[in-house]
Amino acid sequence: MSRARADEEEYWHSSKFRAFTFDDEDDELSQLKESKRAVNSLRDIVDDDDDDLEKVSWSGEPVGSISWSIKETASSSSSSSLEGRDTSLQKGSSSYAALPKQVSSYSLSSLFKGRNRLPSLPSLSDAFSDTGVKNYAPELRRPKAEYKDYSNDWSPRDTVRRMQRGKVCSLERFRSLQDKLVLLDEAVARHDGNVITAVLIFLKRTLRREVLFRELEVRQVALCHLIHFLKETGEQKLLLDLLRFLDRTEEVALSQYREHLNIQDVEKKREFLKGCIGLPFSAEDISHIQDHYTLLERQIIIETNDRHLEMAGQSEIFRKYPRKASILNMPLVTTLFYSCFYHYTEAEGTFSSPSNLKKTFKIPDKQYVLTALAARAKLRAWEDVDALLTTKNWLGYTKKKAPIGFHRVVEILQRNNAPVQVLQEYVRLVEDVETRLNLATKYKCHDVVIDTYRDLKDRIQLMAYKCKVERGSAEEEKINSLLNNMQIRWKN
Numbered sequence: 377m378s379r380a381r382a383d384e385e386e387y388w389h390s391s392k393f394r395a396f397t398f399d400d401e402d403d404e405l406s407q408l409k410e411s412k413r414a415v416n417s418l419r420d421i422v423d424d425d426d427d428d429l430e431k432v433s434w435s436g437e438p439v440g441s442i443s444w445s446i447k448e449t450a451s452s453s454s455s456s457s458l459e460g461r462d463t464s465l466q467k468g469s470s471s472y473a474a475l476p477k478q479v480s481s482y483s484l485s486s487l488f489k490g491r492n493r494l495p496s497l498p499s500l501s502d503a504f505s506d507t508g509v510k511n512y513a514p515e516l517r518r519p520k521a522e523y524k525d526y527s528n529d530w531s532p533r534d535t536v537r538r539m540q541r542g543k544v545c546s547l548e549r550f551r552s553l554q555d556k557l558v559l560l561d562e563a564v565a566r567h568d569g570n571v572i573t574a575v576l577i578f579l580k581r582t583l584r585r586e587v588l589f590r591e592l593e594v595r596q597v598a599l600c601h602l603i604h605f606l607k608e609t610g611e612q613k614l615l616l617d618l619l620r621f622l623d624r625t626e627e628v629a630l631s632q633y634r635e636h637l638n639i640q641d642v643e644k645k646r647e648f649l650k651g652c653i654g655l656p657f658s659a660e661d662i663s664h665i666q667d668h669y670t671l672l673e674r675q676i677i678i679e680t681n682d683r684h685l686e687m688a689g690q691s692e693i694f695r696k697y698p699r700k701a702s703i704l705n706m707p708l709v710t711t712l713f714y715s716c717f718y719h720y721t722e723a724e725g726t727f728s729s730p731s732n733l734k735k736t737f738k739i740p741d742k743q744y745v746l747t748a749l750a751a752r753a754k755l756r757a758w759e760d761v762d763a764l765l766t767t768k769n770w771l772g773y774t775k776k777k778a779p780i781g782f783h784r785v786v787e788i789l790q791r792n793n794a795p796v797q798v799l800q801e802y803v804r805l806v807e808d809v810e811t812r813l814n815l816a817t818k819y820k821c822h823d824v825v826i827d828t829y830r831d832l833k834d835r836i837q838l839m840a841y842k843c844k845v846e847r848g849s850a851e852e853e854k855i856n857s858l859l860n861n862m863q864i865r866w867k868n
Contacts, residue, residue, distance in 0.1 A: 532559040539563075539571045547578045556583070557591060564597050572601050585614070589621045607631075629655035633665065642704050646672050667737060671708055674736075678711075678728045679703050682718065693718055697755075708737055709747060716751035720760065742779040749785065753792040761789070761798075782806045786815055800824050822851040830858055835866035 538545050550556050556579055563571045579588055592599040606615040619628045633652045639645040649669040686694045703714050712733050719728040734744050752760040767777045778785050782805040800821045806812040816824035829838040845851040
């Protein structure tokens with residue numbers, strides 16, 4: 377029994393933790409030393425085989441760094457002078473070894489690992505959170521990759537990969553031209569348009585124009601991205617300089633011509649288009665530019681005259697059908713429809729005449745007939761429609777002709793509520809029999825259906841259609857007359 381008591385006293389005397397004494401005048405110093413010993417004892421707790429993790433001291437500095445070594449040297453020199461005092465304090469504390477001590481239910485390692493925690497005792501993290509003191513324990517296993525993020529020391533390939541993942545990256549560290557070009561080549565190799573555009577914006581801001589243009593000339597993918605970006609952002613001056621450097625004269629001319637979209641005043645736009653005629657366009661494009669200028673000039677003249685007539689009230693058609701919008705800056709087809717609607721009967725020598733527009737801009741017959749038919753049918757001018765579709769041959773004979781096909785003529789007339797008599801005249805002119813029957817049945821052109829079945833000598837279909845007409849109507853009498861006609865040789 378006495379031996380066990382002696383072993384217990386020896387255990388308490390040899391413990392590395394000192395007992396509390398009221399005579400300790402250097403309590404803060406002793407706590408600092410105990411903290412350092414606790415950190416050194418963590419080697420048994422933390423796995424040393426993990427190469428990807430980096431250990432830090434209680435001050436938050438990585439162990440082994442220069443600042444850490446300096447502080448360790450200073451602290452070791454100061455601690456050696458205090459060793460004697462620590463020894464005397466340990467001897468003085470031996471007098472309290474006989475006091476009863478409560479065995480702790482958790483060790484220092486359990487404070488960091490969260491094991492064997494008593495519910496009645498506050499945790500170490502709770503104590504730190506209450507006092508506002510920074511908790512350094514979780515930083516003991518901070519990965520090295522986090523320190524790499526802080527240092528911002530990435531290669532061009534790593535930078536491009538991070539940009540692809542949507543992370544914020546600073547490109548200012550790439551200062552030399554070689555580094556910037558390597559970064560651009562890496563972005564192009566990744567085939568990511570967003571990354572390529574971001575790198576190009578950085579190069580545009582940090583490089584001179586001559587250097588940027590020279591390097592992009594041999595990098596066609598990046599060059600196409602930059603041209604598209606400049607077009608989208610409207611940086612017209614830089615785009616023109618780039619195209620001139622590349623000797624793309626036609627693209628320079630088209631880019632300058634595109635600026636007319638931003639001009640609102642029609643007089644200024646007309647002068648601008650007049651100046652674009654002398655630009656180095658291709659032969660096909662220069663004709664379009666000339667037509668655009670001529671059309672705008674013609675629209676200005678028509679708009680001025682029609683506004684005056686409408687305000688004066690001198691024209692009946694403007695009083696009956698007031699204009700809903702201006703003709704300025706409208707397409708050629710819209711201008712032709714307007715002219716056919718308000719100026720259809722004017723002579724060819726006037727600027728607003730439809731035939732003058734057709735001749736000046738070389739409008740095809742099919743487009744002209746389609747537009748004029750829609751305009752005159754909207755006014756319910758059926759005589760003009762008939763005259764539009766009537767032609768004369770060299771012998772003086774007249775015949776109906778529709779470049780767009782009579783089935784389309786019937787559809788346009790029906791949309792404008794043409795009477796049945798007008799529809800029947802053009803339904804008869806549809807060459808395909810099946811199409812003619814379908815249109816005649818759809819629009820209730822009974823005479824056309826009856827005559828078609830008579831020509832086909834189809835007695836059964838004619839008897840079936842008899843059930844679809846009204847009883848006692850003229851159509852029913854006509855069907856009965858045909859069925860009783862013994863001179864017709866029916867096929868069935």
